[in-house]
Amino acid sequence: MPHVFLSVLRLAATPALLLMLVFSSAIEARELRLATTTSTDNSGLLRAIVPQFEQARGVKVHVVSVGTGKALKLAENGDVDAVLVHDRRAEDTFVAAGHGVERRDVMYNDFVLVGPKSDPAGVRGGRDVLQAMRKIAATQARFVSRGDDSGTERMEKGYWRQLGMAVTGAPWHVAAGQGMGEVLTMAGEMQAYTLADRATYVTYQARTGLDILVQGDPRMFNPYGIIAVSPGKYPEIHFTDAMALIDWLTSAAGRSAISAFRPNGEPLFFVTPDNNK
Template sequence: MHARIRRKFLGLLAAILMVPSWGWAQEGNDVLKMSTTTSTENSGLLAYLLPQFESETGIKVQVIAVGTGKALELAKNGDVDVTLVHARESEDKFVQEGYGVNRRDVMYNDFILVGPKGDPAGVRKAGKDVLKGLQRIVETKSKFISRGDNSGTDLMEQGYWKQLGAKPSGSAYVSAGLGMGEVLNMAAQMQAYTLTDRATYLAYRAKTGLAIVLEGDPKMFNPYGIIAVNPAKHKHAKYRAAMRLIDWMTSPAGQQKIKSFTIDGQQVFYPNAEPGK
């Protein structure tokens, strides 16, 4: 009798001890899935940022780097817990439809036009006007490589062609359906032009030999936002862990870490989180 009571007591004690252990695992040694753009990974930014967050919180971040469209789709389907992207109109729609909550500004960089060093289309003659630069590419029938993957970069590029009212045709326009790093490699191989974020370009510059032919147009500003997947839509979403990442990336410490990331000594992402938001 006493042995049976003792066994029940030990079983109950073990069950009680498991509760705080489970809760700690959810808050600490957990895996948080984040969809993001290829630019944040190809540039090396996430490899620079995340180890510090993981060390401080015990939360491991699993990164899925795709175009912004695909990143938001993964979040919409509940396949990830948080998303870091750069297409404000799409981000706002994602939140308005109830798939994401607590969107916050994180940082910005800029887009640039790059191409062969000799600049056969004479894009540099357009100064800082991206539409005039693209017009020269169209008029000279120069080859242009497009992401073609519904990424933030692709959406920006398509917006430029729409504003211009023209785009390269036939074999002069290649829709690659690839990430930014791969498109830069293609542009180098084909001696073509492409639109890229500055960070990825700098990370691949030595490998591709491509040159910046146009930069500085305000229309090429490129802001990033981070959004938690709405747990009301997907009960399995790790909302608390997602918010810890969001809070960290927008905190003074996280913002300073973003600011200190450089490529060849050059700052490429500029923190712009608003305090208290």
């Protein structure tokens, strides 16, 4: 047995095998960095579908879950290879500035206004999000805001702007500076209102006890897009793998994986009509 062990050691020491081991380690270490919103992470979507891409491509996807603003900033700085977010205006600005290329529509869902069963502002059953926000402000019912420059917070701020209201600093308006899951948890504990993407709300519904009070307003439409970081600006990024992910998410296989994600028996994301080509 000792002779066998020594033979293995001698074999392992050969230059050809050492080169093979180094090459294998490099393959295993290959990683694609994806900055994305907390909604795609908190909902469990990426945990459900990304392994399918990883297996097909032979690459590990490292997901950085932050608000849309921070995700775009990471991409602008070349700290990630691709970004999956939900703020179309900011996405177009990002691409126009030369930070990203090959933006494509991926999927959509909607925002919902949620709150306690007691509904102190009396907004239950409404379909006009601006009218509901006006009532919340008028009654000074507690409202928890993301406060993290996310796509959700940007949408909320847009509603207040349309109403001509400055709510920042108001005692009833709480800026949490947290992701969607944490904000829903806070709103449940505080018996407060908040704006949430439907996917994360459904995922956290049982633990928060919050109800959907306003939904169905076209202004609550929530589309998601994916963008590769510009290889012209950052030649060192993994552009080929980023494009492979973009192609997969918008392919029949990726679209099928997104559509099949129904953790509670209902779809949380809907694939965008195939109009990217």
